[in-house]
Structures are given as structure tokens and as C-alpha cells.
Amino acid sequence: MGSTTDPSAEVPAGAEVLYEDTEAGVDDLLPIRRLEISDHGKGFVELLGQLSPCPAISKADFCSRFAELASLGDDHVICVIEDPSTGRIVATGSVFVEKKFLRGCGKVGHIEDIVVDGVARRRRLGQRIVMYLTEHARKAGCYKVILDCTAELRAFYEKCGFVEKNVQMAMYFHR
């Protein structure tokens, strides 16, 4: 019980940071690309902090985790949108491909950690990130893609083409 933060206070994936699904125009000018090591200096970790407690990570630790994930190739993808006017990362999300035995050695895409910067809302960046990750899972041969979100974000993900399926249960480890 030595934790200095309350795990139950974690903001679930996507909560409160996705309300950009309005009638505002689509900003197609900002490309989506995969995470790069240089994004450590472009506010990527700070952006994640809008989703979940996120202490600063040293460049060395960032590179180490980056290499671990890169070794998984297309089975783990983190994408970002950079605002060229500021050089900052304003949206991100990830998907990883789980390989199963069921469904004839089927695969399932798991979408995680969707965040849009509070100053970059109403530009459909979140929707574009979700579409990018969903398409990656489809091309990877997944038979489905899943994600967990708060009840408040259900409508947003329904507009992205998702349907509610089950309940998410969690157990937190206090350290």
C-alpha cells in the first residue's frame, strides 16, 4: 500500500479528452504518423498525462520502452498527430494485435490510450486516430477490434462504428 497515487482515480482510456466529435471541419492537413523517438521532446508523455498519471520519463527510459515496442513490429502500433505550428503532439492512440488459438488462430486488435490535447478539440482528431488504428487492426487480419471506455464515451465510439459488448473489470495492484 505504498502507492503515492490512488489507482482508482485513474482516468479511464479516452475519458474526458475526446469531446471533439462535433460538426466542426475535418482537419485533414494534420497527418497521422507512427510514434518516433524524437516525440519524447514534443510533449508525447505530457499528452498521455491528460489521460492517466504520467510522471516524466527520462530519454533513456523512453528509448528503452520504444525499442521494446518496436521489436513487436506491426503487432504494436502507437500513432500520433503533430501540430506543425507548435511542434507538439496533440493526439495519440495505440493498438496491439493479440494472437489467439480460437477462431482458427484468430487475432484481436486492442485499442488503448486514445488522447486528444485539450487545446486541439473539435477537429475530429480523436475520430481519425480511432479510424487509423481500426484500419491497422483490420489489415493485420484481426476478426475484431475492441476497447474499453467510460459510459460517457459510448456515443463517441458508436459513431466510430463500435457497439457496446461487455463490461470491463479491473484489479489494481498497490505498490
Added chain:
Amino acid sequence: MGSTTDPSAEVPAGAEVLYEDTEAGVDDLLPIRRLEISDHGKGFVELLGQLSPCPAISKADFCSRFAELASLGDDHVICVIEDPSTGRIVATGSVFVEKKFLRGCGKVGHIEDIVVDGVARRRRLGQRIVMYLTEHARKAGCYKVILDCTAELRAFYEKCGFVEKNVQMAMYFHR
């Protein structure tokens, strides 16, 4: 839309196959171990078929997928319980460790595909499988472990120490 099965008819993880959480005695005599290649001939794939559509897999395909997962080491664990009186796999479950950047390069355990054979209920095998996988995630340094289940299985997982957290959304790809 060439699928011959209705993806929406998939039985969600653990549904209807876990109702063994009774006052019956704990059968500690059946050890939990990690999946082995020889389990292909012990009904492992057929057991998964009690959870989700699961066509037969050739030994070659089984070995190939087994090798892919084995290459992930402790980041992807499938455990099984074998009934020595029949030589059949009667319970299984898996957990994989997702590596993140948030929470100081934190890790999350994802529990999937919990199944107990219909003929082996009421022996707390499912509970023991969940405990085994949960403990693996904790030892691996995860700050939490999560899973998705039907609302009917909420009480079972609450007894295992989980709390309801979010809703699971899904998108199926028709092929």
C-alpha cells in the same frame, strides 16, 4: 461479408462457462501449468470451442502459433489444467502484458479466454485459473490487470477481487 458465422453470436470471454463458484471443495490436486505443444492432442482447442467458434487447427498451425506466442516469453502466458484421469484439458486462460509509456512506463495485464469444461464445473478451476493469471501479472510488474466479461459474470469476477470499471466496445470485421 463472406463470413459463414455471425460474429455477433460470439460468446464473450468466460460467458456461461464459469459457473463453478459454489461451496464445493477446492480441487487442489489438479496442478495449473503452462500450455504445451502436446496439449493440441488433449482437447485444448476443443475446450476453447466452448467459448468461441473454434474450428480444428492442424498440428502445424498449432505449432506455428505456439512458437509465435512462446517468443513473447512471460509477456504472454496461457495456462491449463489437465485432468489426469482423462488426459484432457479441462480449464484454461491467458494473460498478456501490455507495455505502456503512461504511469512511468507502466504495464497492464490483459486476461483473456477463460474457459472451464462443462463437465468440470463446481471445482473452482476457473477461480484458480484467474488467480494464477492475476498473480503472473502482478509479478510481472503490472499496475493493474483487466478483463472483459458479460454482466452475468460480474459477480464471479468480483469474488476474484475485480471491480467493474468501464464498458467494452467492439467492432467486428466481416470477411
